[in-house]
Amino acid sequence: MDTFVLPTECHDFSMNPVPGARHPVVFPSQWLLENPQWTRRTIECRLLVNSAATPRYSLLLSALLSPAPNFTFAMSADHARQLAAIEDKVLAGDRLSFDDGVFLDEHVDVLTLGRLANVVRERKNGNLACYNTNIHLNPTNVCVYRCTFCAFRADLKAERAYTFTDEMIRERALEAKSQGATEIHVVGGLHHQKPFEWYVDVVRNIHEAVPELHIKAWTGVEINWFSFITKKPYRWVLEQLIDAGLGSMPGGGAEIFDEEVRSQICEHKADSQHWIDIHREAHTLGLRSNATMLYGHVEQARHRIDHLCRLRELQDETGGFQTFIPLAFHPENTGLDHIPKPSGLMDLKTIAISRLMLDNFDHIKAYWIMLGEKTAQIALSFGADDLDGTVVHELIYHDAGAKTPEGLTVEQIHQLIREAGREPVERDTLYRQVIRNGADWTAGAPLSAMVAASA
Ligand code: V47
Numbered sequence: 001m002d003t004f005v006l007p008t009e010c011h012d013f014s015m016n017p018v019p020g021a022r023h024p025v026v027f028p029s030q031w032l033l034e035n036p037q038w039t040r041r042t043i044e045c046r047l048l049v050n051s052a053a054t055p056r057y058s059l060l061l062s063a064l065l066s067p068a069p070n071f072t073f074a075m076s077a078d079h080a081r082q083l084a085a086i087e088d089k090v091l092a093g094d095r096l097s098f099d100d101g102v103f104l105d106e107h108v109d110v111l112t113l114g115r116l117a118n119v120v121r122e123r124k125n126g127n128l129a130c131y132n133t134n135i136h137l138n139p140t141n142v143c144v145y146r147c148t149f150c151a152f153r154a155d156l157k158a159e160r161a162y163t164f165t166d167e168m169i170r171e172r173a174l175e176a177k178s179q180g181a182t183e184i185h186v187v188g189g190l191h192h193q194k195p196f197e198w199y200v201d202v203v204r205n206i207h208e209a210v211p212e213l214h215i216k217a218w219t220g221v222e223i224n225w226f227s228f229i230t231k232k233p234y235r236w237v238l239e240q241l242i243d244a245g246l247g248s249m250p251g252g253g254a255e256i257f258d259e260e261v262r263s264q265i266c267e268h269k270a271d272s273q274h275w276i277d278i279h280r281e282a283h284t285l286g287l288r289s290n291a292t293m294l295y296g297h298v299e300q301a302r303h304r305i306d307h308l309c310r311l312r313e314l315q316d317e318t319g320g321f322q323t324f325i326p327l328a329f330h331p332e333n334t335g336l337d338h339i340p341k342p343s344g345l346m347d348l349k350t351i352a353i354s355r356l357m358l359d360n361f362d363h364i365k366a367y368w369i370m371l372g373e374k375t376a377q378i379a380l381s382f383g384a385d386d387l388d389g390t391v392v393h394e395l396i397y398h399d400a401g402a403k404t405p406e407g408l409t410v411e412q413i414h415q416l417i418r419e420a421g422r423e424p425v426e427r428d429t430l431y432r433q434v435i436r437n438g439a440d441w442t443a444g445a446p447l448s449a450m451v452a453a454s455a
C-alpha cells in the first residue's frame with residue numbers, strides 16, 4: 001500500500017471511538033504511533049475528494065482532530081519526500097515539471113496545495129485582488145458546432161435560437177457605458193449564415209458607439225472559423241478585427257488540449273494546435289489574450305497538467321497571456337448531463353495547481369459566475385488574485401444551469417474581497433488600475449507597479 005487513505009483503506013472499525021456512530025470513525029493518531037513508517041502531514045486526505053461521503057467524514061474528522069491541532073494525516077515516506085522536493089521548488093521560485101503537477105493533482109490534499117499556491121499568489125500579487133467592470137454580449141447562439149458540454153448553442157430553426165441586430169449590439173454598448181463598464185466581453189456561436197463581415201461589424205458597431213470601451217472579443221475557435229470561411233490566414237483575420245476596434249481576445253475555446261479528450265467533447269472545432277497558433281499570432285500582432293481550461297468532465301489529471309504545460313510553453317515564447325481562467329464544467333442541459341458538477345474541493349485544487357504550474361502567468365482568475373461567489377471568495381487564498389468583475393448578461397453558464405446571479409455590484413465585490421482579507425482594486429482589461437469618477441474612468445498605473453509599491 002502506497003497511500004494511507006481514511007477510512008476507505010482502513011477498515012478496522014473496532015477503533016471506533018464514537019459509541020453508536022453509523023460511519024467508520026478512526027483515531028489515526030494511535031494508528032500512526034504504531035506505524036512510524038508513515039510521516040505526518042497536514043490533515044486532509046484523498047478520501048475527502050474521492051469518497052461519496054465526503055462532507056460527513058470531513059466533519060467527523062475535524063471534530064475528532066480538533067483537540068490535537070498538530071496532528072496530521074499520513075502520507076507514504078516516498079510521497080512525503082516528493083512533496084518536500086516540490087515545496088522546495090515552489091519556495092525557491094523554480095519551475096514544476098509535468099510529473100510534479102500530476103503528483104500534486106493525484107496525491108496532495110487541498111490545504112497543502114492552497115498553502116503553496118498562496119505563496120506564489122502573494123509573491124506575484126501581494127495582497128491585491130483585482131476585478132473589472134464588464135458586460136457580456138453573446139450576439140448569437142446559433143452554432144455550426146455541437147460541443148457535448150455546451151448548453152448555449154442552438155440550431156438555426158430552434159425556438160430558442162437568436163441573433164442580435166446591429167441596433168441591439170449598439171444598445172448593449174451604450175448600456176455598458178451607462179453602467180461605467182470598462183470592457184465588453186463578446187463571444188457567441190458560429191452562425192453559418194453570417195459572413196465574416198457580420199462578425200467584424202459586431203466589433204465595429206460597438207467601437208463606433210462607445211470608442212473608449214475595451215472590446216475583448218472572439219475566441220481562438222471563432223478566429224479559426226473566420227479563417228475557414230474567408231480562406232484567409234489568421235493574421236489577416238486578426239488585422240481586420242483590430243482595424244474595426246478589437247482590443248484583446250478572451251481565453252475560451254481551449255477546453256482541454258489533449259487530442260483524445262477533445263475528440264470526445266468538441267470533435268469538430270479548432271484543434272489545440274490551431275488554438276495555440278492563433279494566440280501566438282495575436283500576441284505577435286500586439287494583442288493580449290487570456291487562456292482557459294474546461295475541467296471536471298471526462299478529462300483526468302494528466303490532461304489538465306498537459307494543458308497547463310502547453311500554455312506555459314506558449315507564454316514562455318510570447319508573454320502575451322494576461323490571466324488564466326479555470327472553467328468548471330456545468331452539466332445541466334448538456335450532452336454530458338450524467339456527469340456530476342465538479343466539487344468545491346476540485347475547484348480549489350484546480351485553481352491552486354494552476355497557480356503553481358503557470359509560473360509565467362501574472363494572474364489566475366476565479367470566475368465567480370461559474371464557481372459561485374463563496375468558492376470564488378475562498379479561491380483568493382488558494383492562488384487566485386483576479387475576480388471577473390461585475391459581469392452582466394452572461395448566458396453560457398446560466399444556460400448550463402449556473403445558479404449565480406447575473407451580476408454583482410461593485411459594493412458586493414468589495415465586500416467579498418475584503419472579507420477574504422484582500423485589498424480590492426478595480427482594473428481595466430490590460431491590468432491597469434481604474435481611476436473612477438462615477439461612470440467615467442481613466443487608466444492608471446499597471447497593477448504590477450502597485451504590487452511593487454506595496455511590497
Ligand atoms: O470555451 C461552455 C466554456 C467558454 C460550458 O477570457 C462551459 O476573461 C462550463 O471564454 N460549463 C467560453 N463551461 C467562456 C470564456 C470565458 C469565460 C470567462 C472569462 C473569459 C476571459 C473567457 O465557456 C467555452 C467553454 O470552455 N463553456 N459551456 C459549460 N456547460
Ligand code: SF4
Pocket residue numbers: 143144145146147150151152153188189190221266269
Ligand atoms: Fe458552439 Fe462554442 Fe457551444 Fe461549441 S462551445 S457548440 S463552439 S457555442
